[in-house]
Amino acid sequence: MTLYADLHRHLGGALHPRIIYKFLQKNDHPILNYFPDYDGFLNWFTRPCRTLEEFVKIHSLVEELQSLEHLPYFCLRLCRGAYTFENLQYMEIRYNPYFRTDKSLTVAKRIGQMTDIVEVITANLRPAEFPITVKQILCLDRRLPSHINEAILKVAKDNLGPVVGIDLAGPEIDPEKWEIWVKLMQKARSNGLKTTAHLGETAIDNVHSQYLTCLDRIGHGIHIPLVRPEMLKELAKRQITLEVCPTSYRQTGVLKDFHQLKTVFERCRKAGVAIAICTDNPGRNPAPCTLPGEYERLIDHDVIDFADLKSVQTEGFRSAFGYAGPQRQ
Numbered sequence: 001m002t003l004y005a006d007l008h009r010h011l012g013g014a015l016h017p018r019i020i021y022k023f024l025q026k027n028d029h030p031i032l033n034y035f036p037d038y039d040g041f042l043n044w045f046t047r048p049c050r051t052l053e054e055f056v057k058i059h060s061l062v063e064e065l066q067s068l069e070h071l072p073y074f075c076l077r078l079c080r081g082a083y084t085f086e087n088l089q090y091m092e093i094r095y096n097p098y099f100r101t102d103k104s105l106t107v108a109k110r111i112g113q114m115t116d117i118v119e120v121i122t123a124n125l126r127p128a129e130f131p132i133t134v135k136q137i138l139c140l141d142r143r144l145p146s147h148i149n150e151a152i153l154k155v156a157k158d159n160l161g162p163v164v165g166i167d168l169a170g171p172e173i174d175p176e177k178w179e180i181w182v183k184l185m186q187k188a189r190s191n192g193l194k195t196t197a198h199l200g201e202t203a204i205d206n207v208h209s210q211y212l213t214c215l216d217r218i219g220h221g222i223h224i225p226l227v228r229p230e231m232l233k234e235l236a237k238r239q240i241t242l243e244v245c246p247t248s249y250r251q252t253g254v255l256k257d258f259h260q261l262k263t264v265f266e267r268c269r270k271a272g273v274a275i276a277i278c279t280d281n282p283g284r285n286p287a288p289c290t291l292p293g294e295y296e297r298l299i300d301h302d303v304i305d306f307a308d309l310k311s312v313q314t315e316g317f318r319s320a321f322g323y324a325g326p327q328r329q
């Protein structure tokens, strides 16, 4: 059995919609007033959005469900599904701990609760029957004030080991604030954390060259090869991997066609920039979206060749932040 590694998957978008729906039923959640049957919920939850902002709104709903009390329920299902249905050997799951804290608390108390969130996730990402290794990446968010992002970084540092890295997430707003994020990423690195950031997903505006000095990988970054291919040389020099999540671009309205990714792959290959193919938010995609399914879609659309599969699979492990063991076949 071939085993795989997924490096870009959000806790809020990783779960099968059926699992979320069953959870809503179990908890008699008021949102069911809008969705008395599963099909209605499924259509709403997996519909393609016009913009990333619209996409992120539904994501926020799931983040609120994933409270301290309910995280064990979601973590177990996430791990067993990834191992059983996708043959994942290794996964990096990313999430914002602040968005999972109790909204009724003060900001100071919510910041304090982030430690509990990370600890409960750590304790529940090791299901005995499913031998998958899951490491965590904590997400900073462009919409949050500095002191909360600083606190997220501190929690990451305090949990180094189960937490392997820091990501910058949220809608791609305020490109002029790059300096804030570059400083935080530098700080993360000096504390032994690896770094990635959602950049160049919807446009090129956010891709300031200084980010290249402090990132180990870039979440998406597809607009670099599409719009600024001359930057690829620097990415190659610094060995920055792009995390490319094919179906995601259709769901967030970024690309119309998978075929557009052919340019991304060709230019990166030519420049020597590594690509790790990832799933981003597989639970939000209309067809059951798995990592091997993403590989298959790329072959179907002539973006990669069947013969590339081995190197694609190897790249997932090579670019991982916390993978130590040998790759099993």
Ligand SMILES: [Zn+2]
Binding pocket: 008, 010, 198, 219, 280
């Ligand atoms: Zn993402």
